[in-house]
Amino acid sequence: MNKKIPQPTVIRFCSIYQLLCNLEKEGVKKVSSAELEEKTGVPSHTIRKDISFIGEVGNTGSGYEVAKLKQHILNNLGLNRERKACIVGLGRLGSGIIQWPLLAEGEFRIVAGFDSNINTVETIKTSISVFPSHEIADVVKRMGIELGIIAVPPARAQEVADRLMEAGVKGIVNFAPAIIKSRRDDCFIRNMDIGGELRILSAMMGMRSQ
Amino acid sequence: MNKKIPQPTVIRFCSIYQLLCNLEKEGVKKVSSAELEEKTGVPSHTIRKDISFIGEVGNTGSGYEVAKLKQHILNNLGLNRERKACIVGLGRLGSGIIQWPLLAEGEFRIVAGFDSNINTVETIKTSISVFPSHEIADVVKRMGIELGIIAVPPARAQEVADRLMEAGVKGIVNFAPAIIKSRRDDCFIRNMDIGGELRILSAMMGMRSQ
DNA sequence: GTCTGTGAAGCAATTCACAGCT
DNA sequence: AGCTGTGAATTGCTTCACAGAC
Numbered sequence: 001m002n003k004k005i006p007q008p009t010v011i012r013f014c015s016i017y018q019l020l021c022n023l024e025k026e027g028v029k030k031v032s033s034a035e036l037e038e039k040t041g042v043p044s045h046t047i048r049k050d051i052s053f054i055g056e057v058g059n060t061g062s063g064y065e066v067a068k069l070k071q072h073i074l075n076n077l078g079l080n081r082e083r084k085a086c087i088v089g090l091g092r093l094g095s096g097i098i099q100w101p102l103l104a105e106g107e108f109r110i111v112a113g114f115d116s117n118i119n120t121v122e123t124i125k126t127s128i129s130v131f132p133s134h135e136i137a138d139v140v141k142r143m144g145i146e147l148g149i150i151a152v153p154p155a156r157a158q159e160v161a162d163r164l165m166e167a168g169v170k171g172i173v174n175f176a177p178a179i180i181k182s183r184r185d186d187c188f189i190r191n192m193d194i195g196g197e198l199r200i201l202s203a204m205m206g207m208r209s210q
Numbered sequence: 211m212n213k214k215i216p217q218p219t220v221i222r223f224c225s226i227y228q229l230l231c232n233l234e235k236e237g238v239k240k241v242s243s244a245e246l247e248e249k250t251g252v253p254s255h256t257i258r259k260d261i262s263f264i265g266e267v268g269n270t271g272s273g274y275e276v277a278k279l280k281q282h283i284l285n286n287l288g289l290n291r292e293r294k295a296c297i298v299g300l301g302r303l304g305s306g307i308i309q310w311p312l313l314a315e316g317e318f319r320i321v322a323g324f325d326s327n328i329n330t331v332e333t334i335k336t337s338i339s340v341f342p343s344h345e346i347a348d349v350v351k352r353m354g355i356e357l358g359i360i361a362v363p364p365a366r367a368q369e370v371a372d373r374l375m376e377a378g379v380k381g382i383v384n385f386a387p388a389i390i391k392s393r394r395d396d397c398f399i400r401n402m403d404i405g406g407e408l409r410i411l412s413a414m415m416g417m418r419s420q
Numbered sequence: 421g422t423c424t425g426t427g428a429a430g431c432a433a434t435t436c437a438c439a440g441c442t
Numbered sequence: 443a444g445c446t447g448t449g450a451a452t453t454g455c456t457t458c459a460c461a462g463a464c
Binding site: 006008009043045046049059060061062 | 435440
Binding site for chain 1: 215217220221223224225226227228229232248249250251287288289293295301302303304305306307309310317318356357359364380381382383385387388389391392398400401402403404405406407408409410411412413414415416417
């Protein structure tokens with residue numbers, strides 16, 4: 001255990017973590033790998049194998065304690081520290097995102113927003129500080145921001161990403177329908193393109209019916 | 211070739227397709243696998259291998275024609291037909307999504323929106339038809355909707371998903387921070403949870419610095 | 421020389437199956 | 443009996459390396 005966690009395992013841990021948070025809110029105290037399978041669709045042996053990478057936490061014969069497993073995942077994935085994030089692009093989608101209930105448990109905090117349109121910068125009603133886009137480098141460095149969310153039109157996405165990376169951001173979530181490439185190998189990128197996801201679903205539907 | 215396309219390949223095709231659309235708009239006529247690597251980060255031999263699953267399209271010695279490759283992907287993934295989609299949850303995020311420029315080339319069309327809040331249903335200003343949530347089953351069947359987008363609070367997400375699947379939807383994109391499980395093996399789900407993606411990035415950042 | 425297409429090799433992740441604990 | 447943890451077997455993906463086309 002605890003050698004090198006495979007990336008698919010890391011991603012599954014992140015889903016399971018979410019699930020554990022929700023279970024905890026519902027007052028559930030224990031889960032077995034079979035119940036986790038029932039709720040996520042991930043086979044129970046895969047879940048047990050995953051958990052084996054971060055050491056023994058289960059109670060043999062009676063499953064996992066929700067709180068303990070949750071904490072164990074948190075510690076092993078290095079999530080036990082609040083990270084600062086910023087968002088670039090405060091159009092309809094961007095401003096929708098910052099009001100979405102995602103920042104449970106002090107994991108992340110969106111501390112700044114950027115937009116190239118001065119009017120947006122002035123009129124947006126939000127609790128975070130808003131700046132014009134040309135101040136990205138300054139603000140990111142000054143505030144120690146580690147994560148960036150991109151919600152600008154596709155043509156500008158790579159340019160914005162480059163600026164964020166240049167300023168020291170280490171992880172980017174990209175909503176623009178454009179493929180963004182990391183220019184530094186210490187910065188990770190997750191593309192979250194709605195059109196792309198619908199396309200993946202369509203393709204899977206198409207395959208199935210061959 | 212054309213046996214069974216591996217799922218990671220399907221997903222890469224969907225990104226490459228997006229990239230090809232953007233290149234075409236810029237007037238680019240040809241690309242080599244090396245250039246695709248440069249723009250996506252996916253190694254050129256992986257790209258060539260992927261393309262080999264859908265048959266020969268490249269011009270030996272001089273790369274791929276953008277338009278031809280794009281069309282080839284479209285045909286092989288079964289994307290050459292417009293599919294109807296609906297969105298459930300028209301809060302800030304939901305209404306941001308429907309105005310996001312994602313529906314290029316007649317691949318998808320969002321034809322209906324649902325919200326449980328009657329006020330939202332009445333006041334939202336949008337070009338799509340809006341209905342109260344209890345009409346999901348009816349409307350989905352009547353309009354022949356194949357895809358669903360969920361943007362409701364986490365506690366309601368699985369229930370909404372179940373209703374969509376019940377009505378015959380074959381693919382769901384879920385924005386709620388809750389793990390949604392497919393109850394039918396002919397329905398595919400893509401979870402697009404912003405908090406989850408930030409968490410994955412944080413975990414990767416953490417691993418790196420071990 | 422340049423770049424694609426692909427069998428073969430190598431590697432990583434999933435699945436199996438069972439030992440061991442309660 | 444019930445459920446976890448894990449080496450071993452298996453599957454499936456990626457990478458290699460080179461033949462073949464231009």
